[in-house]
Amino acid sequence: MTLRDYDAERLAAFTKDINAKYDELKARNLTLDLTRGKPSAEQLDFSNAILALPGVDDYHAADGTDCRNYGGLTGIKDIRALWAEALGLPVDNVIAGDASSLNIMFDLISFAFMFGTNDSERPWRDEPKVKWLCPVPGYDRHFSITELFGFEMLHVPMTDDGPDMAVVKELVKDPAVKGMWTVPIFGNPTGVTFSEATCKELAAMDTAAPDFRIIWDNAYAIHTLTDEFPVVYNVLELSAAAGHPNRFWFMSSTSKITHAGSGVSFFASSTANLDWYASYANIRGIGPNKINQLAHAKYFQDVAGLKALMQKHAGSLAPKFERVLTILEERLGDYGVATWTKPKGGYFISLDVVDGTASRVVELAKEAGIALTAAGSSYPLKQDPNDRNIRLAPSLPPVSELEIAMDGVATCVLKAAAEKAAAS
Amino acid sequence: MTLRDYDAERLAAFTKDINAKYDELKARNLTLDLTRGKPSAEQLDFSNAILALPGVDDYHAADGTDCRNYGGLTGIKDIRALWAEALGLPVDNVIAGDASSLNIMFDLISFAFMFGTNDSERPWRDEPKVKWLCPVPGYDRHFSITELFGFEMLHVPMTDDGPDMAVVKELVKDPAVKGMWTVPIFGNPTGVTFSEATCKELAAMDTAAPDFRIIWDNAYAIHTLTDEFPVVYNVLELSAAAGHPNRFWFMSSTSKITHAGSGVSFFASSTANLDWYASYANIRGIGPNKINQLAHAKYFQDVAGLKALMQKHAGSLAPKFERVLTILEERLGDYGVATWTKPKGGYFISLDVVDGTASRVVELAKEAGIALTAAGSSYPLKQDPNDRNIRLAPSLPPVSELEIAMDGVATCVLKAAAEKAAAS
Numbered sequence: 080m081t082l083r084d085y086d087a088e089r090l091a092a093f094t095k096d097i098n099a100k101y102d103e104l105k106a107r108n109l110t111l112d113l114t115r116g117k118p119s120a121e122q123l124d125f126s127n128a129i130l131a132l133p134g135v136d137d138y139h140a141a142d143g144t145d146c147r148n149y150g151g152l153t154g155i156k157d158i159r160a161l162w163a164e165a166l167g168l169p170v171d172n173v174i175a176g177d178a179s180s181l182n183i184m185f186d187l188i189s190f191a192f193m194f195g196t197n198d199s200e201r202p203w204r205d206e207p208k209v210k211w212l213c214p215v216p217g218y219d220r221h222f223s224i225t226e227l228f229g230f231e232m233l234h235v236p237m238t239d240d241g242p243d244m245a246v247v248k249e250l251v252k253d254p255a256v257k258g259m260w261t262v263p264i265f266g267n268p269t270g271v272t273f274s275e276a277t278c279k280e281l282a283a284m285d286t287a288a289p290d291f292r293i294i295w296d297n298a299y300a301i302h303t304l305t306d307e308f309p310v311v312y313n314v315l316e317l318s319a320a321a322g323h324p325n326r327f328w329f330m331s332s333t334s335k336i337t338h339a340g341s342g343v344s345f346f347a348s349s350t351a352n353l354d355w356y357a358s359y360a361n362i363r364g365i366g367p368n369k370i371n372q373l374a375h376a377k378y379f380q381d382v383a384g385l386k387a388l389m390q391k392h393a394g395s396l397a398p399k400f401e402r403v404l405t406i407l408e409e410r411l412g413d414y415g416v417a418t419w420t421k422p423k424g425g426y427f428i429s430l431d432v433v434d435g436t437a438s439r440v441v442e443l444a445k446e447a448g449i450a451l452t453a454a455g456s457s458y459p460l461k462q463d464p465n466d467r468n469i470r471l472a473p474s475l476p477p478v479s480e481l482e483i484a485m486d487g488v489a490t491c492v493l494k495a496a497a498e499k500a501a502a503s
Numbered sequence: 504m505t506l507r508d509y510d511a512e513r514l515a516a517f518t519k520d521i522n523a524k525y526d527e528l529k530a531r532n533l534t535l536d537l538t539r540g541k542p543s544a545e546q547l548d549f550s551n552a553i554l555a556l557p558g559v560d561d562y563h564a565a566d567g568t569d570c571r572n573y574g575g576l577t578g579i580k581d582i583r584a585l586w587a588e589a590l591g592l593p594v595d596n597v598i599a600g601d602a603s604s605l606n607i608m609f610d611l612i613s614f615a616f617m618f619g620t621n622d623s624e625r626p627w628r629d630e631p632k633v634k635w636l637c638p639v640p641g642y643d644r645h646f647s648i649t650e651l652f653g654f655e656m657l658h659v660p661m662t663d664d665g666p667d668m669a670v671v672k673e674l675v676k677d678p679a680v681k682g683m684w685t686v687p688i689f690g691n692p693t694g695v696t697f698s699e700a701t702c703k704e705l706a707a708m709d710t711a712a713p714d715f716r717i718i719w720d721n722a723y724a725i726h727t728l729t730d731e732f733p734v735v736y737n738v739l740e741l742s743a744a745a746g747h748p749n750r751f752w753f754m755s756s757t758s759k760i761t762h763a764g765s766g767v768s769f770f771a772s773s774t775a776n777l778d779w780y781a782s783y784a785n786i787r788g789i790g791p792n793k794i795n796q797l798a799h800a801k802y803f804q805d806v807a808g809l810k811a812l813m814q815k816h817a818g819s820l821a822p823k824f825e826r827v828l829t830i831l832e833e834r835l836g837d838y839g840v841a842t843w844t845k846p847k848g849g850y851f852i853s854l855d856v857v858d859g860t861a862s863r864v865v866e867l868a869k870e871a872g873i874a875l876t877a878a879g880s881s882y883p884l885k886q887d888p889n890d891r892n893i894r895l896a897p898s899l900p901p902v903s904e905l906e907i908a909m910d911g912v913a914t915c916v917l918k919a920a921a922e923k924a925a926a927s
Contacts, residue, residue, distance in 0.1 A: 115573065123562075123571040130562055130571075130794065131555045138547075138554055147547040147554075147762035149539065177601050178792045185787040189613060193628075193652075204617075204628060223786050228617075338571040341794035362647050363609040368602045370554065370765035371795065 081415025082496050094497045101443065101494050104487050109448035111484040116267070116426035117475045118339055118392075125391050126337040132374035146369035152361055153353075154343075155369050157376035162345050165382045166300060166311050166331060173347045176367045180332040180344035184294055185224055187328055187346075190359045191257075191292070192228055197355035198290035198325055203228075203257060212250055212259035214242040216429055216457030216468045218267040221260040221296070225459070230257075232459035237266070241273030244280045254287035258294065264309050265299035268429040268457050268470035270422020272309055282317035282326065295329045299425040301389050302335060304397040308386065309424065315349060324349045333375060335426065336388060343367075343375050396426075399473040403428055403485050410489035416496040419471075428471040429457070430488075436495035437466045443491035449484050505839025506920050518921045524914045525867065533872035535908040540691070540850035540896045542763055542816075549815050550761040556798035570793035576785055577777075578767075579793050581800035586769050589806045590724060590735050590755060597771045600791045604756040604768035608718055609648055611752055611770075614783045615681075615716070616652055621779035622714040622749055627652075627681060636674055636683035638666040640853055640881030640892045642691040645684040645720070649883070654681075656883035661690070665697030668704045678711035682718065688733050689723035692853040692881050692894035694846020696733055706741035706750065719753045723849040725813050726759060728821040732810065733848065739773060748773045757799060759850065760812060767791075767799050820850075823897040827852055827909050834913035840920040843895075852895040853881070854912075860919035861890045867915035873908050 085093060138146050140155040153159070154175025163170040176183055195202040203209050211230040213222060214237050225232055233250055235242045241263070250256055261281075263273040273281075281293060293314075300311050318326040325348070333342035346356065379385045404421055407430070411417045419430045432440055438454035445451070452470045455461040471488070473481055509517060562570050564579040577583070578599025587594040600607055619626040627633050635654040637646060638661050649656055657674055659666045665687070674680055685705075687697040697705075705717060717738075724735050742750040749772070757766035770780065803809045828845055831854070835841045844853045856864055862878035869875070876894045879885040895912070897905055 117573050120569065123569070126571075127559045127562070130557055130559050133554055135551045135554050138551070145544065145547070147550075147765065149541050149758075149763045179788045182788045189617065193613065193617065220786075220789075227783070227786050334573075338794060339573045340790060341571065341792040359651070362644075362651050364603045364606040365644075366764060368765040368792070368795070370762060371792070 082500055083415060085500065090497065090500055094501060097490065097494045097497055100490050101447070104447045104490055107448070109483065109487065111448060111476060111480055111487070112450045113472050113476070113484055113488070114450050114452045115475070116335070116472045118335055119395065119475050119477070122392055122395050122474070123338055125388060126378065129337050129374055129378040132377050133370060137377070138370065138373065140369070140373060144369070146373045149365050151369060152357055152366045154367050155372050155376070158343055158372040159345075161376060161379055161382060161385070162331065165385055166297070166347070167313055168315060168329070168347050172315060172350065172353065173345055174353060175372050176344040176346060178332070178334065178340055178342050178344060178371070180296070180298070180330040180334075180346070181220060183344055183346050184221075184296065184328070184330060186360065186363070187294070187356065188224060188228060190356070191290075194359065196290045196292065196325075197351050200289070206255065206257070208255045210253060210256045212242070212247060212256060213459050214259075214261060215459070216268055216470070217260055218262055218296070219452075219456040219461070221294070222459045225260070234459070237269050237271055239271060241271060241277035244277060247281070248284050251284060251286040251288070251291060256286070257288050257290060258292040260294055260296070262296050262298060264297055264311065265302055265422055265425030267298070267425065268427035270420045270425050270427060270429065272424070275310070275312060278312040278314055279317055282314055282323065283321040291326065293327050295327045297329060297331045298335070300331060301386065302392065302426070303389060303424045304393050304400055305423050306390075307423075308389070315347065319349065325352050328352065336385070336392075337375060337378065341371070343372050396474055399478055399481055400428065402478055402482055403471060403473045406482065406485040406489060410486065411492060414493065414496065417492055426472060426474050428473065430469045430471055431467050432469060432492050433496045433499050434465045434467050436492075436499050437463060437469050439495040439498065440469060440488070440491045443494055444488055447487055447491065449487050451488065506924055507839060509924065514921065514924055518925060521914065521918045521921055525871070525918050528871045528911050528914055531872070533907065533911065535872060535900060535904055535911070536874045537896050537900070537908055537912070538874050538876045539899070540759070541899045542759055543819065543899050543901070546816055546819050546898070547762055549812060550802065553761050553798055553802040556801050557794060561801070562794065562797065564793070564797060568793070570797045573789050575793060576781055576790045578791050579796050579800070582767055582796040583769075585800060585803055585806060585809070586755065589809055590721070590771070591737055592739060592753070592771050596739060596774065596777065597769055598777060599796050600768040600770060602756070602758065602764055602766050602768060602795070604720070604722070604754040604758075604770070605644060607768055607770050608645075608720065608752070608754060610784065610787070611718070611780065612648060612652060614780070615714075618783065620714045620716065621775050624713070630679065630681075632679045634677060634680045636666070636671060636680060637883050638685065639883070640692055640894070641684055642686055642720070643876075643880040643885070645718070646883045649684070658883070661693050661695055663695060665695060665701035668701060671705070672708050675708060675710040675712070675715060680710070681712050681714060682716040684718055684720070686720050686722060688721055688735065689726055689846055689849025691722070691849065692851035694844045694849050694851060694853065696848070699734070699736060702736040702738055703741055706738055706747065707745040715750065717751050719751045721753060721755045722759070724755060725810065726816065726850070727813060727848045728817050728824055729847050730814070731847075732813070739771065743773065749776050752776065760809070760816070761799060761802065765795070767796050820898060823902055823905055824852065826902055826906055827895060827897045830906065830909040830913060834910065835916060838917065838920065841916055850896060850898050852897065854893045854895055855891050856893060856916050857920045857923050858889045858891050860923050861887060861893050863919040863922065864893060864912070864915045867918055868912055871911055871915065873911045875912065
């Protein structure tokens with residue numbers, strides 16, 4: 080029997096009980112934060128050795144480049160080769176940048192907007208309308224970029240295999256649809272990994288726009304919570320084989336591997352796409368920070384070193400995810416008021432509460448001193464049409480705080496559900 | 504008596520002699536490079552200590568920020584405060600970024616182009632025409648940016664006090680003139696430092712465009728070749744006092760102070776301008792590399808530490824500049840075929856040869872294995888209307904190579920001048 084089926088008397092009793100629990104929660108005057116997918120201090124400590132790298136006498140790349148001087152737009156081969164091997168891509172199609180792959184994604188869209196892509200008939204700013212596919216729920220910072228450029232953002236529902244391909248294939252018949260956001264492995268916030276079939280369909284499908292681009296933001300490609308690493312499908316190869324060699328802008332970074340915000344970003348794509356990017360990036364600047372790239376190459380040493388580090392992260396993160404899932408099950412499992420994802424990697428759990436109550440849950444939590452990502456954040460324009468989705472980010476707080484926070488969130492979910500049931 | 508005044512017989516003798524010298528030069532099969540303003544290995548060595556900073560247990564900013572994690576768009580106060588003090592600016596108006604100030608300059612123009620500045624009536628892309636003032640000779644990478652955006656670049660002659668202000672004040676009466684490139688201290692390539700009067704006039708002058716911006720690229724503000732540091736005029740204050748608080752986009756970086764390409768950039772401006780920039784930069788990314796900023800703050804320690812480092816650079820660079828100037832004087836002084844600047848700081852000497860021969864000099868040097876910056880590089884669209892200017896960059900080669908290269912360049916200047924004289 081779920082909360083929705085309670086009769087008035089039982090609902091009143093439940094409400095009295097949950098209100099008392101909520102008052103106790105508020106009385107604790109908590110200050111807890113589940114908002115952003117930041118690594119914890121424990122995770123950051125894993126990579127403290129990099130803070131003294133590359134070291135005072137060690138500034139040459141393997142090919143002899145003095146990394147202290149200007150030059151080299153593509154980044155140094157030392158780190159490009161390591162990353163290409165880790166992701167199963169050809170090194171010539173992988174370039175290394177500064178810390179943020181988000182910066183590169185912004186620039187790609189901005190260059191396409193101002194000047195057009197290598198396959199565009201005209202700059203996107205001269206198109207009467209640009210539309211963009213947004214699998215939902217998705218990553219808020221992606222949607223903020225396409226919002227800024229005034230693109231019309233079209234929702235695509237997420238399934239357990241990735242975006243609903245029937246919807247995608249219908250929408251790309253419109254030539255105004257120029258691209259699509261994706262987080263193909265351990266997605267933000269669902270934790271969903273696109274199936275091989277989905278990857279192949281995205282690579283092979285026909286699109287009306289000749290300059291259709293998929294931003295393949297592989298931010299969590301090796302961010303497992305288990306002993307298994309996911310398969311990273313080579314979408315560059317798949318799309319080239321299907322006759323769409325320039326379809327994917329493949330992004331990656333070390334931000335949640337070494338230190339967030341001072342890592343190395345990567346952009347992988349066809350040679351034509353990389354040349355197009357370089358034609359503008361070369362005017363924007365003289366090249367990325369090679370010293371930081373060298374420090375990373377020396378720190379990882381090889382792909383085995385990289386994977387060993389990711390296992391340490393899993394060791395730190397997996398218990399937190401387990402505690403969150405256990406508390407959700409224990410506190411909410413009996414009431415039919417919420418569903419949630421059970422990811423095997425990444426940084427997020429996606430929690431769906433009773434329709435129309437997500438913003439109320441976030442409000443209640445805030446009043447009790449628990450900061451949650453704003454309701455709607457996982458949707459374009461921050462508008463969740465069902466007011467249903469909440470993104471939980473378990474990584475930052477220590478387990479003891481996380482338990483208190485999640486127990487509090489569960490109380491808020493139940494209280495909001497009870498309020499909704501009473502009103503209907 | 505200058506070459507131009509030689510009679511036919513004397514010119515023929517001179518030509519025979521210089522041709523023989525040039526043939527000797529070619530026979531040496533040199534491979535020398537005077538193209539870019541790169542620091543030498545000796546200069547880079549000064550700062551090798553930074554390659555092990557901030558150090559494994561030392562990752563907190565002075566305010567307690569864990570620099571390893573995400574966040575902080577303005578950069579950390581540790582380095583912002585040091586830089587603000589070095590340049591005489593208020594710390595709240597100075598933000599610190601990643602390695603490249605050129606990146607920020609590109610983004611400022613790109614944001615203005617796509618969205619308009621905080622004082623614009625409309626995005627610059629919607630203006631019928633955008634014009635831009637380019638003091639010449641100037642920095643080739645500046646001009647490449649405004650070329651990319653399709654701005655009409657208007658030449659402004661440089662004087663010993665900076666750009667010719669009579670020309671500037673006339674041109675800014677046109678509302679299509681939206682901005683101006685400058686390198687106000689030890690300019691690229693002239694070495695000229697704008698006088699106080701020029702700074703005040705630039706701050707105070709009326710412009711037809713309400714959103715007129717001066718990119719104040721103070722790349723060499725403390726890059727002295729002597730014991731004296733130049734005065735850095737606070738143009739933010741001057742322009743605010745004159746009623747134009749948002750006029751200046753003030754840029755700086757450590758690129759030729761620590762290690763080129765892995766330093767810290769700075770952007771100083773009015774609060775309104777910084778807020779406008781942040782409104783887009785915050786969507787472009789999550790903030791700059793704080794670990795690198797912390798490493799720089801720890802390395803410099805304070806402004807005295809910074810200035811001591813700049814004196815080491817002067818100790819390395821000044822003898823190179825002196826050798827170049829001596830060779831130019833010894834080889835060319837008697838013939839009236841060239842003039843050159845004698846900078847007290849910066850990275851360049853600007854050499855003016857006989858009109859119509861700069862590209863021939865560069866061609867002759869190339870054939871003799873001496874790479875010079877392409878003729879015309881210091882002008883918009885790489886077109887020097889007089890084919891006169893050559894930028895010399897003495898910093899990179901060791902003195903022994905520099906002497907050989909400069910002697911070779913002098914030979915090429917004389918040979919080209921003789922060819923020109925014979926043809927006229």
